[in-house]
Amino acid sequence: MSAEFFSKLSQNYIELLKDDKYYDITIEVGEDLNVKIFRAHMNILCYRSPYLRRVLASNKKEDNILSHIRLPNISSEIFQIILEYIYGGIISLNEQNTSDILNALLAADELCLQELVDYLQIYLIENKSEWMKENFEFTQRISSQSNNLVELQKFCADFVAKSPERIFKSPHFTSLSEEFLVSLIKRDDIQMKEVEIWEHVLKWGLAQNPSFVADPNVWLDNDFKIMENTLQHCLPFVRLFSLSSKEFSDKVRPYQKLFKRQSYEDLLSSYLDPYYEPGDSISLPRNIEIDGIIDSKIVNLNIVSIISRWIDKVDANCNFSYLRELYLPYKFQLLIRGSRDGFTPRNFHTLCDNKHNTVTFIKLKDSEEILGGYNPIIWMKFDSWDTNGALNYHNEHGPCFGKDLLIYTYEDSADIDFDLTEVFTDEYYEKSIREEGEFLMEDYEIFQIIKNK
Structure with a gap:
């Protein structure tokens, strides 16, 4: 001892x-x-x-x-x-x-x-x-x-x-080290519009070259080369594909000589040609938080924006629509969350039946994958199909989209938790949701969408 x-x-x-x-x-x-x-x-x-x-x-x-x-x-x-x-x-x-x-x-x-x-x-x-x-x-x-x-x-x-204005708009912003500035603009969760990030990166670059005038229209080719060198570690992390077409035209086009020719051509083509194929290295828009749109443990506002575009058929044929500024015309009102309200068919039908315009999100277990669908009409517990076979109603099932995406229990009971998510290929929908298979569900949420006033 x-x-x-x-x-x-x-x-x-x-x-x-x-x-x-x-x-x-x-x-x-x-x-x-x-x-x-x-x-x-x-x-x-x-x-x-x-x-x-x-x-x-x-x-x-x-x-x-x-x-x-x-x-x-x-x-x-x-x-x-x-x-x-x-x-x-x-x-x-x-x-x-x-x-x-x-x-x-x-x-x-x-x-x-x-x-x-x-x-x-x-x-x-x-x-x-x-x-x-x-x-x-x-x-x-x-x-x-x-x-x-x-x-x-x-x-x-x-x-x-969380509070980018405290430093981006402070008098000390231009004295930030390049390393710290890059660490900020690399983040997915910085709560600032992308066009404002771009403007502040330019402001920082100008401060490092005090002899430069602010107007790029009077810059010489050598001035652009100097500024490109100043911003070489910042430019790759500004998500310019997330800008609106007007923001791109007004705020980026005057600085096109800062970019490698192919990089700028890719960016320009994304605004001119809706069928142009985006590259694999393009970052998604940042995860901006806006109160009152959705309370979800599964999806962020980027996914909400994509789903809203699909529902309203906005830029439906544009390959870059998922990269653009957020499209948020709806509030998503939570009807059920499995981890909060329970996973039984009875819970689902009690909370979701007879509700129009609902969106289902399903988080697969041990995976980052999210499945789901949109129901423009209602859910109900009577065994039936909608006229097009797109929706499958059953008292002992959860939300089922035709036979393409099913949530149910092996026991055929309304009071037993869902134990299976199953996907079939090209049964009732034009495009497959994913490859066929059975999957375990970690959680699911269903929202009713309500148009913003």
């Missing part, structure tokens, strides 16, 4: 830090009038900080000569916090300003105190998130000073994705 007496040990080491008798190294921190000298012990510093070990190893002194190192980037107040952690393994943050904690995080990172770096990041996110949002420019500037501050950088990126 072993006993641990860390509390007393920590106390003794803190007393050693405060003792002026046995030190063998001095540390000068701060700059100019704010310089302060600390006395410390080389062995403790070497074993607690890999950074200080390297510094001291490269600055060996003769015997009886006091070692001295300088840390001008760290203030005396912050270094006192760091020393108490190094000696006693303790850190008291309750009395500290959040800005000081962020500076302590930077100091801990500089001194390679990874345990403290990890702790401070989590502490800040869990306890000081509101302050960091209100003082976002300062927080982001701290986070960008080291690639090791992963959690803080993720906090900043997540916040910008």
Whole structure:
């Protein structure tokens, strides 16, 4: 059996830090009038900080000569916090300003105190998130000073994705690092119109070339080459295929010389030729969140937009319609969600029968695949078919689209959970839903669509 007496040990080491008798190294921190000298012990510093070990190893002194190192980037107040952690393994943050904690995080990172770096990041996110949002420019500037501050950088990126105006429209936007800007515009969930992202990328590029005028009509060919080089890492992540035709004409066409010839031809053709085939590398529109359209655990607004286009036959023959700006003429009112309301045929019929214009989404188990269909008339529990065979009604089945897509139970009971989703090929519909097979369902949702006023 072993006993641990860390509390007393920590106390003794803190007393050693405060003792002026046995030190063998001095540390000068701060700059100019704010310089302060600390006395410390080389062995403790070497074993607690890999950074200080390297510094001291490269600055060996003769015997009886006091070692001295300088840390001008760290203030005396912050270094006192760091020393108490190094000696006693303790850190008291309750009395500290959040800005000081962020500076302590930077100091801990500089001194390679990874345990403290990890702790401070989590502490800040869990306890000081509101302050960091209100003082976002300062927080982001701290986070960008080291690639090791992963959690803080993720906090900043997540916040910008949800509230992009806080940084895109701030006076400090053009001073963002290229790396941070690229990390933002790569995200699927940034809540900003694509044309605005494009305009801000151009704004950032102009700020990196202060001699340029804003009007591209007066740029020379060499100016376009310089700007192309400036934006070379940003341009691939702006989703220009998501723009409307007017936005493309007004906002992108004047800058066509920034793009490789084939890239621009592909983009232009997508607006001129509805049958032009999109390439595999084109990104889908971003996952914009708009309250009041749909409450779904299965689909996002991009899928809702695609389904709405199919229902209204908007751009039905355009191969690029799924890449364009969101088309959201309906509100999707949730009637049933299996994981919330149950998976039995009785649940389905009770909540969905006699409801017009419904859309069904089925999430397959252990897959990202989503199946479903649109019913412009009603569901009912009496055994029958609609006149075209497109809908299959049964008291002990779920929503069934002909025989092409079936949800049912093997037991033929209205009170047993659905245990099978089955697909057949070209039975009653012009196009197959997918290849034939039986699939397990993870969840399903049915919505009634209501035209926006």
